Amino acid sequence: MSSSNTISHEIAAILRDEILQQRYRSGERFPSERDLAARFDASRGAVREALSQLEQLGLIRTQPGGARVQSVKSASLAVLGPLMALGDYPDPLLVDQFLQTFSVLTAMTAKNAVVAASPEQLIQLKKLVAELAGEAEDFEAMQPHWRALLEAMSTIADNLVVRLISNDLKAQFVDQMIELGIRPDLRAGSIDKLLSSLRVSLNNQDGELAGQAMQDHFVELREAVGEAIRFRADELSIRAAN
Amino acid sequence: MSSSNTISHEIAAILRDEILQQRYRSGERFPSERDLAARFDASRGAVREALSQLEQLGLIRTQPGGARVQSVKSASLAVLGPLMALGDYPDPLLVDQFLQTFSVLTAMTAKNAVVAASPEQLIQLKKLVAELAGEAEDFEAMQPHWRALLEAMSTIADNLVVRLISNDLKAQFVDQMIELGIRPDLRAGSIDKLLSSLRVSLNNQDGELAGQAMQDHFVELREAVGEAIRFRADELSIRAAN
DNA sequence: GCCCTATATTTGGTCGGACCAATTTGGTCT
DNA sequence: AGACCAAATTGGTCCGACCAAATATAGGGC
Numbered sequence: 081m082s083s084s085n086t087i088s089h090e091i092a093a094i095l096r097d098e099i100l101q102q103r104y105r106s107g108e109r110f111p112s113e114r115d116l117a118a119r120f121d122a123s124r125g126a127v128r129e130a131l132s133q134l135e136q137l138g139l140i141r142t143q144p145g146g147a148r149v150q151s152v153k154s155a156s157l158a159v160l161g162p163l164m165a166l167g168d169y170p171d172p173l174l175v176d177q178f179l180q181t182f183s184v185l186t187a188m189t190a191k192n193a194v195v196a197a198s199p200e201q202l203i204q205l206k207k208l209v210a211e212l213a214g215e216a217e218d219f220e221a222m223q224p225h226w227r228a229l230l231e232a233m234s235t236i237a238d239n240l241v242v243r244l245i246s247n248d249l250k251a252q253f254v255d256q257m258i259e260l261g262i263r264p265d266l267r268a269g270s271i272d273k274l275l276s277s278l279r280v281s282l283n284n285q286d287g288e289l290a291g292q293a294m295q296d297h298f299v300e301l302r303e304a305v306g307e308a309i310r311f312r313a314d315e316l317s318i319r320a321a322n
Numbered sequence: 323m324s325s326s327n328t329i330s331h332e333i334a335a336i337l338r339d340e341i342l343q344q345r346y347r348s349g350e351r352f353p354s355e356r357d358l359a360a361r362f363d364a365s366r367g368a369v370r371e372a373l374s375q376l377e378q379l380g381l382i383r384t385q386p387g388g389a390r391v392q393s394v395k396s397a398s399l400a401v402l403g404p405l406m407a408l409g410d411y412p413d414p415l416l417v418d419q420f421l422q423t424f425s426v427l428t429a430m431t432a433k434n435a436v437v438a439a440s441p442e443q444l445i446q447l448k449k450l451v452a453e454l455a456g457e458a459e460d461f462e463a464m465q466p467h468w469r470a471l472l473e474a475m476s477t478i479a480d481n482l483v484v485r486l487i488s489n490d491l492k493a494q495f496v497d498q499m500i501e502l503g504i505r506p507d508l509r510a511g512s513i514d515k516l517l518s519s520l521r522v523s524l525n526n527q528d529g530e531l532a533g534q535a536m537q538d539h540f541v542e543l544r545e546a547v548g549e550a551i552r553f554r555a556d557e558l559s560i561r562a563a564n
Numbered sequence: 565g566c567c568c569t570a571t572a573t574t575t576g577g578t579c580g581g582a583c584c585a586a587t588t589t590g591g592t593c594t
Numbered sequence: 595a596g597a598c599c600a601a602a603t604t605g606g607t608c609c610g611a612c613c614a615a616a617t618a619t620a621g622g623g624c
Contacts, residue, residue, distance in 0.1 A: 132375050133377075136375045152482075154489055155489065157398070157483075158400070181483040184430050188423070241420050245423070247399070
C-alpha cells in the first residue's frame with residue numbers, strides 16, 4: 081500500500097483543495113478534529129495526521145481551541161501543483177506567473193551550466209540539443225528531450241536552491257497541460273531559433289547567450305500557452321452549453 | 323500553547339536536522355515508529371504526526387515495512403531555512419546559491435512592479451526608497467526599510483508563484499545572518515548606486531533599469547556576504563583553537 | 565554457496581477510549 | 595455594553611488492540 085493511499089492523505093488532499101478553493105476565510109476556525117473524524121468516518125488519529133500535513137503546507141495553524149486557516153499567500157510553494165490542478169483548466173494568470181518565474185530560473189540555470197560545463201559536459205549538452213532538434217516538429221514528443229536537457233543543465237549548474245524550487249514547481253507542468261487537452265501552438269521556427277542559439281552558446285561557452293535564448297523562448301511559450309488555455313476554456317464552455 | 327512547542331514538532335525538527343546532516347543514507351530505512359517512540363519517550367501517535375510532517379517536506383517516504391529516507395535534493399523548498407541554520411554558520415556555497423536565486427526573482431519582481439505600478443503606487447515606492455536612503459549607512463538599521471520596499475514591490479507585481487517561493491525562502495535570511503554575527507561589508511556607494519538607479523527607474527517607469535539595478539546590487543551583496551561568512555568562520559575556528 | 569519458498573516477525577495504518585491543558589462560549593451581574 | 599466566571603469544547607497525548615503489508619529467517623533443492 082503506497083503511502084499516498086492512506087486515509088490521512090486522502091483527508092488532507094480533500095481539505096487542502098477546499099482551502100485552496102477558498103471555502104474558508106483566512107483566520108477562520110477550521111472544523112474540529114472530532115467533527116472531521118465524524119465527517120470522514122475516520123479516527124481522530126488519522127485526522128490529526130492529515131492536519132499535520134496541512135500545517136506543514138502552511139495552510140492552517142493548529143493550536144488548542146481549534147486550528148485556524150491561513151492565507152494561501154503565506155503557504156508553502158508545495159501548494160502550487162494542487163492549486164494549478166483545480167478545476168477543468170488552470171487559471172491562465174497563474175500559469176503565466178508560473179511560466180515567467182520558471183523562465184528566469186531556467187535562464188539562470190542555462191547560463192550557469194554553459195559557463196561551468198567541462199568539455200565532456202559541453203559535448204553531452206550538444207548531444208541533448210541535437211536530440212531535441214530531432215523532435216522539434218511535435219510539441220508533445222519533444223517533451224522528454226526538453227526535460228532531459230533541463231535536467232542536464234540543472235545538474236551541471238548544481239544550484240540546490242533552484243533544485244528545491246523545481247521540485248515544488250512540479251516541472252511536469254507540461255504533461256499536466258497535455259492531459260488537460262491544452263496544446264500550445266508555438267510559431268514556426270521558434271524552437272529552431274532557440275536551438276540555434278543554444279548551439280552557438282555551447283560552441284562559444286557563452287552563458288549570457290544561453291540565458292537570453294531561454295528567456296526569449298519562454299516569452300513565446302507564455303503567449304502560446306495562454307492562447308491554448310483560452311481556446312480550451314472556450315471549448316469547455318461550448319460543451320457545457322450543449 | 324503554541325503549536326510549535328508540541329512534542330510532534332520537536333521530534334520532527336530533530337529528525338529533520340538529522341536527515342539534513344546526512345545521518346542517514348538516501349534510500350535507507352528510517353528507524354521504526356516504535357523505536358522512535360521509545361527514543362523520544364513519547365507515544366506512537368506523536369511520532370506518526372512528526373513523520374507526517376517530514377513526509378510533507380519530502381524528506382522521507384512512509385510505507386508499510388518502514389519509512390525510507392529521500393534525497394535532500396528531491397525535498398521541498400521548505401527545508402532550505404533549516405538547512406541554512408545548521409551549524410555555527412551556513413555553507414557559503416549554499417548562501418551564494420540562495421542569493422543568486424533570490425536576486426533573479428527580486429529583479430523580476432522589481433521590473434514587473436515598476437511597469438505595473440499605478441501613479442499612487444509609484445509615489446509609495448519613491449517614498450520607501452527615500453526612507454531606505456535615510457538609513458543606508460547602517461546595514462542592520464536599513465533592513466526593515468529594505469524589507470518594506472521588497473514587500474511593496476511584491477504586492478504590486480502580485481505574482482503568487484514568487485510569493486510562495488519567498489515564503490519558503492525565509493526572506494528573514496538577513497536577520498539570521500546578523501544573529502550569527504555575519505555582517506556584510508558593502509562597498510561605499512553601493513547602496514547609493516542602487517537607490518539612484520531605482521529613483522530613475524521609478525521616474526521613468528523603466529522596468530528594465532529597476533531589474534538591472536537589483537541584479538547589480540546582488541552581485542555585490544553576494545561577494546560581501548561570502549567574505550563576511552569566511553571572516554566569521556575564521557573567527558570561530560580561532561576561538562575553537564583557544 | 566546460491567536460489568526459491570514458506571513461515572515468522574516486524575512494521576505501518578487505524579481504531580477507540582481516556583485524561584489533561586488551553587481556548588471558546590454562554591450566562592450573569594453591574 | 596463590558597467584565598467576569600463557569601461550563602463546554604477543543605487540541606495534545608497516551609495506551610492498547612488489531613489488521614495488512616513488508617521484511618527477515620529458516621529450510622529445502624540444486
